Amino acid sequence: MELEALTGCLSSLSCTVTQISTGLIIGMLLFLVASGLSLIFGVLGVINFAHGSFYMIGAYFAFIAYQTTQSFTLAILAGALGVGLFGVVFERLFMSKVYGRDVLMQLLVCYAFILILDDVVKILFGGEYKLMGMPQAFALPPFQIGGGFIPAYYVFMIGISFAIGVLLWFGIAQTRFGKVVRAAAINPQMVGALGINTTMLYAMVFGLGSLLAGTAGALAAPIRTLTPGMGLSILIESFIVTVIGGMGSIVGAFIAALLIGMTRAFGSMAFPLFVDGTMFAIMAIVLIVKPSGLFGRPVH
Amino acid sequence: MWAQSSRRDLALAALLLIALVALPYIFPHPAMRDFIIYVIAYGLLAMSLNLLVGFTGLVSFGHAAYFASGAYIFGLLMQSGEVSIPVAMLATVGGTALLALVIGAICVRLHEIYFAFLTLAFQMFIHSVILTWVSLTGGDQGLMGGIPRPPFLGIDLGNSMTLYMFCVVLFVICLVIMRQIVQSPFGYTLRMIRDNPRRANFLGVNVVAMKLAIFVIAGAIASVGGIVMALFVSGAYPEFAFWTTSGEAIFMIMLGGTQLFLGPLVGAILLQTLNHFVTIYTEHHGLVLGIVILIFVLGLRRGLADYVYELIQSRKAAAAEPKPRAEPAQATFTDETRLADKGANT
Numbered sequence: 001m002e003l004e005a006l007t008g009c010l011s012s013l014s015c016t017v018t019q020i021s022t023g024l025i026i027g028m029l030l031f032l033v034a035s036g037l038s039l040i041f042g043v044l045g046v047i048n049f050a051h052g053s054f055y056m057i058g059a060y061f062a063f064i065a066y067q068t069t070q071s072f073t074l075a076i077l078a079g080a081l082g083v084g085l086f087g088v089v090f091e092r093l094f095m096s097k098v099y100g101r102d103v104l105m106q107l108l109v110c111y112a113f114i115l116i117l118d119d120v121v122k123i124l125f126g127g128e129y130k131l132m133g134m135p136q137a138f139a140l141p142p143f144q145i146g147g148g149f150i151p152a153y154y155v156f157m158i159g160i161s162f163a164i165g166v167l168l169w170f171g172i173a174q175t176r177f178g179k180v181v182r183a184a185a186i187n188p189q190m191v192g193a194l195g196i197n198t199t200m201l202y203a204m205v206f207g208l209g210s211l212l213a214g215t216a217g218a219l220a221a222p223i224r225t226l227t228p229g230m231g232l233s234i235l236i237e238s239f240i241v242t243v244i245g246g247m248g249s250i251v252g253a254f255i256a257a258l259l260i261g262m263t264r265a266f267g268s269m270a271f272p273l274f275v276d277g278t279m280f281a282i283m284a285i286v287l288i289v290k291p292s293g294l295f296g297r298p299v300h
Numbered sequence: 301m302w303a304q305s306s307r308r309d310l311a312l313a314a315l316l317l318i319a320l321v322a323l324p325y326i327f328p329h330p331a332m333r334d335f336i337i338y339v340i341a342y343g344l345l346a347m348s349l350n351l352l353v354g355f356t357g358l359v360s361f362g363h364a365a366y367f368a369s370g371a372y373i374f375g376l377l378m379q380s381g382e383v384s385i386p387v388a389m390l391a392t393v394g395g396t397a398l399l400a401l402v403i404g405a406i407c408v409r410l411h412e413i414y415f416a417f418l419t420l421a422f423q424m425f426i427h428s429v430i431l432t433w434v435s436l437t438g439g440d441q442g443l444m445g446g447i448p449r450p451p452f453l454g455i456d457l458g459n460s461m462t463l464y465m466f467c468v469v470l471f472v473i474c475l476v477i478m479r480q481i482v483q484s485p486f487g488y489t490l491r492m493i494r495d496n497p498r499r500a501n502f503l504g505v506n507v508v509a510m511k512l513a514i515f516v517i518a519g520a521i522a523s524v525g526g527i528v529m530a531l532f533v534s535g536a537y538p539e540f541a542f543w544t545t546s547g548e549a550i551f552m553i554m555l556g557g558t559q560l561f562l563g564p565l566v567g568a569i570l571l572q573t574l575n576h577f578v579t580i581y582t583e584h585h586g587l588v589l590g591i592v593i594l595i596f597v598l599g600l601r602r603g604l605a606d607y608v609y610e611l612i613q614s615r616k617a618a619a620a621e622p623k624p625r626a627e628p629a630q631a632t633f634t635d636e637t638r639l640a641d642k643g644a645n646t
Contacts (some may be wrong), residue, residue, distance in 0.1 A: 022441060038636040041413075046413075046418070047413045047417060049417075071317075089362075094594070094598065097598050098597065098598075103359045103412045103413055104353060104359050104550065104553075104554065105597050107359060107361060107416060107550065108550065108551065108596075108597045109555055109593075109597055109598075110594055110595070110596065111547045111550070111590075112589075112591070112593035112594045113548075113590065113591035114590075115544075115586035115587065115589055115593075116586065116587055116590035116591065116594075117585035118586055119584045119585075119586040119590070121585065123587075124582070125582060158382075166467065204348060216337055232424075232543065236420070239417050239420075239421060240421065242416075243414070243418070260489070276428045277425065277428075277429070280422070280425045282419065283421070284406055287406060287418075287524050288406065288412070291409060291410065295445075
């Protein structure tokens with residue numbers, strides 16, 4: 001415990017600003033991954049345990065696209081659309097075969113894919129760390145707020161993640177597609193009976209959820225090291241976020257992601273070795289007090 | 301009747317014990333003994349997990365946490381040099397039961413998919429504790445320096461043959477305990493909870509307490525698997541607590557089937573054999589294992605042993621009486637009740 005480090009930082013504006021920007025970066029990435037996980041669970045009732053691996057392949061798709069074209073825009077598109085498409089294929093060919101069956105079967109299909117994707121990445125890129133590097137467009141001087149420095153890419157990333165979040169919220173809350181999605185989450189049989197093609201809907205929702213994971217992976221590629229195992233830790237963290245926020249709630253995922261991001265940023269100063277422990281403690285407290293999460297529907 | 305069946309179980313256990321004890325005299329190759337100890341360690345992990353998955357319907361994806369806890373607590377106690385092996389074993393099983401009680405108390409109240417994920421999350425938490433608490437656990441190097449095995453009651457586990465016999469006896473004792481649990485009224489209550497938790501609750505069963513009890517028991521038995529493993533490799537490694545160990549245990553259950561008591565053990569033997577051959581031919585172990593899992597899940601749609609079991613059952617039924625409609629009708633009935641349950645829950 002180094003509480004004086006934390007209080008020391010909080011009393012200095014520049015340090016606080018830097019830590020807040022770090023917390024926002026972690027939080028926004030988590031939000032993108034967690035909202036996809038939450039969306040898929042809300043509508044299909046399936047936890048995609050391979051969601052973290054989708055984030056990983058998003059990062060690698062962006063890496064390949066950036067290496068070949070040197071265009072960062074194309075890299076993001078490759079990560080987002082590539083993984084979205086992969087998600088649709090995954091849902092149609094594999095996941096749809098185990099709907100309504102044992103959780104065990106869903107778990108095993110995802111487990112198989114985590115193993116396969118990790119190994120495929122290892123075969124293609126080797127087991128060692130890869131760096132994509134910062135795109136030329138962001139080689140700007142860092143922004144200076146209250147004496148704290150925030151790299152230009154951080155500002156871009158926070159902004160674009162926030163925009164995607166607002167778009168997603170708007171899409172779910174206001175559009176016709178969003179209404180169908182929300183209805184399917186509550187009563188899929190009724191939605192099917194009303195003549196809506198639920199097979200198509202499920203594939204689209206799965207694709208959208210995967211697209212969010214892929215986008216997060218692509219956005220993380222310039223600032224994170226790429227390794228075959230990078231999916232698992234974000235899977236666990238994004239699950240913690242969805243549990244705290246409440247399964248199926250986009251707003252909940254957003255608030256919980258910020259909470260976890262800030263906990264990681266400031267917690268790493270106060271108790272560097274026990275940051276993971278703090279996240280689990282928060283989750284455990286939320287589960288004990290409110291098992292459905294802060295913004296979730298009651299489980300029963 | 302209950303006494304009669306448990307007498308028969310005891311006789312079968314004695315036969316198994318004799319067979320396992322005789323095995324190294326029939327096949328004197330040490331690799332055979334090593335393989336069996338390995339299967340015992342992972343078999344105990346898979347069979348204790350099946351108490352949760354197969355008998356109670358609790359899909360835990362973090363069961364290896366208790367396996368690792370068994371290996372680490374036992375290893376640390378023995379390295380302290382202050383306790384004898386039996387005392388360390390009792391303390392390990394007790395300590396792991398306590399750990400499972402704390403984690404279980406938070407997890408068992410949740411529904412299936414939340415439960416699966418939460419157990420996974422707690423396991424990864426324990427894994428990260430093992431990795432970061434380097435001064436105690438040796439971090440990613442594992443518990444180094446070997447585990448001392450001082451003789452007790454005239455038993456010297458430093459001798460590899462004695463170690464084998466010791467593990468075999470431990471294994472059979474655990475099997476008998478698990479069999480007794482499964483056959484007891486408590487075991488039947490667990491099956492009722494699996495098939496219809498609402499009805500069980502309505503009949504006055506304290507579902508949460510029952511789930512917690514079996515969660516603790518399963519954790520304690522998994523820790524015995526961890527002790528066997530620690531004794532065998534003379535160390536403990538963070539991989540024991542990694543999620544893939546739990547995944548493999550789940551797959552062993554799937555491979556061997558959930559319907560037979562010994563199914564997970566069959567799965568452990570099959571998976572260890574598969575691993576053995578895969579690692580000879582390729583380093584891409586995950587790729588091969590993943591594809592095999594997909595073939596089983598999407599092709600057979602159940603465990604290998606369950607498939608064979610059902611095949612034999614339907615052959616028997618067909619031979620006894622030409623009544624082909626009976627079984628499908630039964631199947632649809634259970635499916636519908638399950639669906640109705642799901643609908644009511646969401």
